Amino acid sequence: MKQLQIFEQVIDRPSEYCWLLKTQTHRKIIGYLCSYTPEEIIHASGALPFRIFGHADSTIRADAHLQAYCCSLARMALEQVLSRGLDFLDGTVFSHTCDTMQRLSDIWRLNSGLALHFDVVLPSKLNSESAFRYLVDVCYQFKKDLEAAFRLKITDEQLSESIHLYNLIRQGLQELYHVRSQHPGAISGKEMDLIMRAAMRMDREEFYQRIMDVMDHLKREASMKCAQNFKRLILVGGVCDQPNLYGAVEQAGAAVVWDDLCVGSRYFQGLIDENADPIEAIAKRYFERVICPAKYRDPNFRGEYLARIAREKNIHGAIFVMLKFCDPHAFDYPFLKDHLDQVGIPSLRLEIEDPQLAIGQLQTRIEAFVEML
Amino acid sequence: MANQRAEDHAAQERLKIKSTGLMKKIMKRYYFQAKMAHWLRKKVAWITSGGPVEPLLAMNVIPIYPENHGAMIGATKMGGALCETSEAMGYSRDLCSYARADIACSIVKGGPIGGLPRPDFLVCCNNICGTVIKWYEIQARFYQVPLFIFDTPFNHAEMSPAAKRYVQRQMQEYIEFLERVCRKKFNEAKFQEVGLRSIQAQRLWQQVLDCCAHQPAPMSAFDAFFHLALIVTLRGTKVVIDYYSQLLDEMRQRIEQNISAVPNEKVRLLWDNIPIWYRTRWLSDKFSQHNACLVADTYTSAWSGVVHLIDENHLLDSMAVAYSSIHLNVSIDQMFQKIAALAQKYHVDGVVMHSNRSCKPYSFGQYDLQNMITQRLNLPVLIIEADMADERNFSESQIETRIDAFMEIFE
Numbered sequence: 001m002k003q004l005q006i007f008e009q010v011i012d013r014p015s016e017y018c019w020l021l022k023t024q025t026h027r028k029i030i031g032y033l034c035s036y037t038p039e040e041i042i043h044a045s046g047a048l049p050f051r052i053f054g055h056a057d058s059t060i061r062a063d064a065h066l067q068a069y070c071c072s073l074a075r076m077a078l079e080q081v082l083s084r085g086l087d088f089l090d091g092t093v094f095s096h097t098c099d100t101m102q103r104l105s106d107i108w109r110l111n112s113g114l115a116l117h118f119d120v121v122l123p124s125k126l127n128s129e130s131a132f133r134y135l136v137d138v139c140y141q142f143k144k145d146l147e148a149a150f151r152l153k154i155t156d157e158q159l160s161e162s163i164h165l166y167n168l169i170r171q172g173l174q175e176l177y178h179v180r181s182q183h184p185g186a187i188s189g190k191e192m193d194l195i196m197r198a199a200m201r202m203d204r205e206e207f208y209q210r211i212m213d214v215m216d217h218l219k220r221e222a223s224m225k226c227a228q229n230f231k232r233l234i235l236v237g238g239v240c241d242q243p244n245l246y247g248a249v250e251q252a253g254a255a256v257v258w259d260d261l262c263v264g265s266r267y268f269q270g271l272i273d274e275n276a277d278p279i280e281a282i283a284k285r286y287f288e289r290v291i292c293p294a295k296y297r298d299p300n301f302r303g304e305y306l307a308r309i310a311r312e313k314n315i316h317g318a319i320f321v322m323l324k325f326c327d328p329h330a331f332d333y334p335f336l337k338d339h340l341d342q343v344g345i346p347s348l349r350l351e352i353e354d355p356q357l358a359i360g361q362l363q364t365r366i367e368a369f370v371e372m373l
Numbered sequence: 374m375a376n377q378r379a380e381d382h383a384a385q386e387r388l389k390i391k392s393t394g395l396m397k398k399i400m401k402r403y404y405f406q407a408k409m410a411h412w413l414r415k416k417v418a419w420i421t422s423g424g425p426v427e428p429l430l431a432m433n434v435i436p437i438y439p440e441n442h443g444a445m446i447g448a449t450k451m452g453g454a455l456c457e458t459s460e461a462m463g464y465s466r467d468l469c470s471y472a473r474a475d476i477a478c479s480i481v482k483g484g485p486i487g488g489l490p491r492p493d494f495l496v497c498c499n500n501i502c503g504t505v506i507k508w509y510e511i512q513a514r515f516y517q518v519p520l521f522i523f524d525t526p527f528n529h530a531e532m533s534p535a536a537k538r539y540v541q542r543q544m545q546e547y548i549e550f551l552e553r554v555c556r557k558k559f560n561e562a563k564f565q566e567v568g569l570r571s572i573q574a575q576r577l578w579q580q581v582l583d584c585c586a587h588q589p590a591p592m593s594a595f596d597a598f599f600h601l602a603l604i605v606t607l608r609g610t611k612v613v614i615d616y617y618s619q620l621l622d623e624m625r626q627r628i629e630q631n632i633s634a635v636p637n638e639k640v641r642l643l644w645d646n647i648p649i650w651y652r653t654r655w656l657s658d659k660f661s662q663h664n665a666c667l668v669a670d671t672y673t674s675a676w677s678g679v680v681h682l683i684d685e686n687h688l689l690d691s692m693a694v695a696y697s698s699i700h701l702n703v704s705i706d707q708m709f710q711k712i713a714a715l716a717q718k719y720h721v722d723g724v725v726m727h728s729n730r731s732c733k734p735y736s737f738g739q740y741d742l743q744n745m746i747t748q749r750l751n752l753p754v755l756i757i758e759a760d761m762a763d764e765r766n767f768s769e770s771q772i773e774t775r776i777d778a779f780m781e782i783f784e
Contacts, residue, residue: 065740067758069467069730094529099503102527103737106705109529110741119529123539124499124506125522130542134526137535294503296522299510325467327733331507334463335514351465 003214004191007198014050014201018088021048021203028150031092031114033077033101035262035292036122038139040272040282042093043204044154044162045146050089051200052077053263054241054323054355065107071325072354073239074104081112091116091149093142096124097294098328116149118142125296126287136283143279159278165204170268172211173199177258177265179218181313184230184255186218189246192256196263230255231373232314236306236336236347237321238292238329239263241355245321248363252370258313260306261321266290293328302332303339310345316373318347319366346373387632390596392620399612400602408490410435416493416555419512421505422605423675424498424523425696427571427688428548430609431564432555437489438606439508442478443471447650447762449485456763458483469731470763472508479515492516494554496547498523500702502734521550525697529704532697540693548689567609568688572680577617578604579677584624585668586719589633590641591624594667595657596634598648604676635666640783643716644670645742646727646735649757651764659773663780669719671712675700678711705738709745716750722783723753730760755779 010017018029028047032039039049054073056062061082062075080086091114094105109117120142123131143154176195180187195214199207231254235245240261249256259265270289273281290305291297310318318340322329333349340347348369350362410417415435420426422440429436446452452470458477460466466473474484482488495518497509506522513520523543526536548559581600584591592600600620603613627633642660644667649656660667682695700711712724724746729736743754755775760766 066737067728067740070733070737096527099733100737102503103705103734105529106738107741110705119527121526121529121533121536123524123526124503125524128543128546130539130546131524133542134535134539137533137538141533141535293507296506296510296524299513299520322465327468327504328507330465330468331472331504331511333465335511337463 001187001191001214001217003210003217004194006210007194007202010201011194011197015085015088017201018048018050022088028090029088030116030118031086031089032095033073033092033104034095034097035267036097036286036295037093037095037120038142038282038286040159040162040166041139041143041146041154041279043166044158045150045152046158047090047146047150048203049200051197052080052086052092053197054239056080056083056085057356065111066104069325071100071323072352073241073323073326074100076241076355078104078107081108081114086112086114089114091118093118093120095120096122097292098326100325100327118145118149122286124294126291127297132283132287135287136280139279139283156278159282160274163272163274163278163281165208167271167274169199169204169208169211170271172208172215173268175215176211176218177268179215181257184232184257185250186221187214189249189256190243193240193243193246193263196267199267200263230257231316231370232257233370234310234313234315234318235259235261235264235321236318237261238323238326240321241323242321242352242359242362244359245350245362245366248359248366249319249370251363252367254317254370254373258309258315260290260309262292266292293332303335306336307339307343307345310340311343315345317369318345319369320347320349322349322351324351324353388634388636390592390620390623392616392623393599395619396600396603396616399607399616403606404486407435407437408486410490417490418494418496419489419492419509420496421498421501421509423501423696423699423701424496425544425547425692427567427609427692428551428559428564429496430567431560432551432557434493434551434555436606437492439475439489439512440471441602441606442484442486442489443474443762444602444648444650445486446474446478446484447764448653450651450764451484452651452762453765455481455483456765467730469502469504469508470760471731472504474762475508476511479512492518494518495520496523497521498525498696500525500696500699502701502732504733519550519554521547523547523696525702527702528698528707532694536697537694540697541690544689544693565688568683568692569685570611570614571609572683572685574604574608574613574617575677575680577614577621579674579680581617581621581624582669582674582677584621584628587628588641588720589631589635589638590666590668590719591627591633593634593657594644594670594673595648595653597670597673598653601673601676608676633666635661635664637664638666640665640723640780641668641719641721642666643668643712643719643721643724644672644727645712645724645739646729647672647732647761649727649759649767650762652759652767655769659776663776663783665780665783667725668721669715671700671708671715674715701734705741708738709742709749712742712746713750716746716752721752723755723779725779726754726756727761728756728758730758730766731763732761753779753782
């Protein structure tokens with residue numbers, strides 16, 4: 001799809017995109033690693049929130065700071081900053097997620113050489129009034145920290161504008177997901193992945209315009225593409241830094257029609273109330289959003305959610321994309337698999353140690369899995 | 374010859390810490406009681422090692438520590454087999470070995486004491502890691518019992534007023550939770566009593582550890598790993614105070630009589646991270662051969678390191694803050710400050726770090742700490758790669774070579 005070319009630069013050549021943006025607009029750019037980062041507040045400050053993914057050619061520099069049993073996301077993110085590949089960032093924000101990210105924040109602060117560092121220590125449990133109050137406090141503090149760092153004031157109007165834009169973007173992404181679910185193949189998995197990643201990096205106004213173009217295009221084309229008889233798959237996990245996976249799935253005669261990923265549906269689920277106090281409203285969205293396994297709501301939540309979503313989306317099979325050494329997801333796996341088994345949905349676990357490795361071996365397993373469905 | 378043997382035997386006996394026997398008895402009684410809890414009509418709660426246990430004791434609930442159980446599993450070398458069982462259930466081998474062993478134990482009722490007594494409810498405090506939340510969720514589903522999460526925000530810098538409010542509010546919620554699951558009112562007076570005893574026990578434990586500042590040290594960190602069990606499992610009870618008072622007396626006597634843990638102590642080392650439970654004896658002997666004594670560690674002092682933050686007149690509120698401030702819940706820079714203080718207090722010549730596959734919050738950052746220690750404290754650092762309870766992750770020859778090479782620095 002030619003409408004997608006615009007998204008490629010910010011994913012494949014982020015330095016180029018970001019330096020150009022900085023020279024043209026003098027905008028600050030703030031890096032982040034987790035979908036729990038309240039980026040609306042960053043955006044309202046005028047800065048561009050830029051999500052860091054686990055892509056790096058080697059981990060030579062990061063290996064001096066992180067042991068071999070650390071996940072590739074943390075190692076590769078660290079490698080990027082240590083090899084000066086993220087020099088366009090003015091700073092980074094770490095929102096509290098897992099044990100690894102918690103320590104990575106310290107290592108990053110001590111070694112990245114970036115001017116600014118923020119820790120937004122969100123609550124780990126999202127099921128009580130006191131946790132919500134604390135989350136609101138943390139968001140207010142983050143706003144204050146940004147104001148101090150950039151020597152400016154973030155007004156309620158700016159916050160409301162950002163909230164409005166983010167709501168439009170999230171609705172747009174959700175709509176694209178629905179098209180993908182109703183017309184598998186209309187938009188390939190790799191293309192959707194590219195859009196999602198661009199959503200977390202590109203200038204958000206521009207991004208919104210561009211996905212509207214994509215949507216128009218799809219509305220014209222979608223009906224033609226839905227003839228094929230795809231097996232409908234859901235991807236489950238955290239990040240999926242393996243875009244080739246989608247190609248392998250499609251080659252096997254299946255299509256990813258939904259996901260429970262933090263670079264996927266968890267990113268756009270839940271809108272922000274535009275009529276409430278902006279910071280409280282932002283906090284409320286993060287509080288109520290579908291949780292990731294590093295957050296606690298109720299011990300059964302994720303299993304019930306996954307089984308429900310899988311039924312709603314008429315899923316034939318699930319692929320767990322597990323990043324090796326990712327504890328929260330690995331702990332949930334047997335329980336989630338169990339819930340899927342109970343509703344008769346077979347699943348496949350793929351453990352990914354190094355996203356840079358060839359897809360070959362995974363491809364064989366994916367083919368065998370799809371054949372079985 | 375016979376005389377020589379008798380003398381050697383006497384020398385060996387002199388070295389032994391006499392309180393050890395009593396300690397074993399106390400632990401046996403504790404687990405026996407816990408196993409009989411339901412027969413005694415007492416409730417059992419599983420709680421994380423760094424969790425606020427005092428309110429439980431005030432409610433007459435028997436606390437059980439799966440992590441202490443994990444350490445026992447490790448020490449009895451049953452970790453590998455139990456971990457394998459959980460791996461067959463779908464749990465990745467890369468997960469925490471305490472959690473893997475415990476999850477397996479619930480099902481097969483294996484391990485050194487045939488499994489832990491069934492919990493009536495669970496209390497999980499994430500001041501030590503995020504892993505415990507996942508682990509306790511699994512147990513909450515398995516046993517179908519209520520779970521209370523005590524959420525202690527991580528301190529990358531000083532603890533924020535918002536975080537303080539949050540944990541103090543949770544202390545109230547915790548008590549409300551206990552009142553609900555125990556179906557009785559919280560006993561303030563009893564809590565006060567338990568709290569004061571807990572503080573006293575923590576201070577006594579610290580005094581025991583402090584004895585190792587003496588040169589030569591009357592006990593080693595390996596001994597501390599053993600005697601630690603009471604401050605973890607029974608703090609708040611009288612038996613801990615009696616026991617540590619006795620142990621403290623014994624340590625003072627050893628100092629007077631010049632009895633040291635390592636007979637010919639020449640090198641004093643600091644240990645970082647959870648012990649390698651299935652190899653404590655081997656490691657202790659290994660370092661002794663080099664006339665090295667591990668005189669201090671960052672692990673056993675975790676149960677007394679924040680006692681100064683507890684205000685006897687505002688027990689609940691100050692405890693909430695203290696529990697949130699422990700060694701594992703602070704940034705690498707703050708951990709370094711702690712290590713620097715320990716190094717100075719105990720006059721150490723080097724540091725041994727256990728890079729523990731099972732414990733990411735304890736282990737990630739060790740490479741940076743290593744640099745800070747060598748550069749700012751001018752002390753050599755040895756890093757050993759292993760695991761606390763899964764003996765399959767221990768490479769003896771490799772570790773032996775590394776220790777031998779490290780010890781050459783001091784010759």
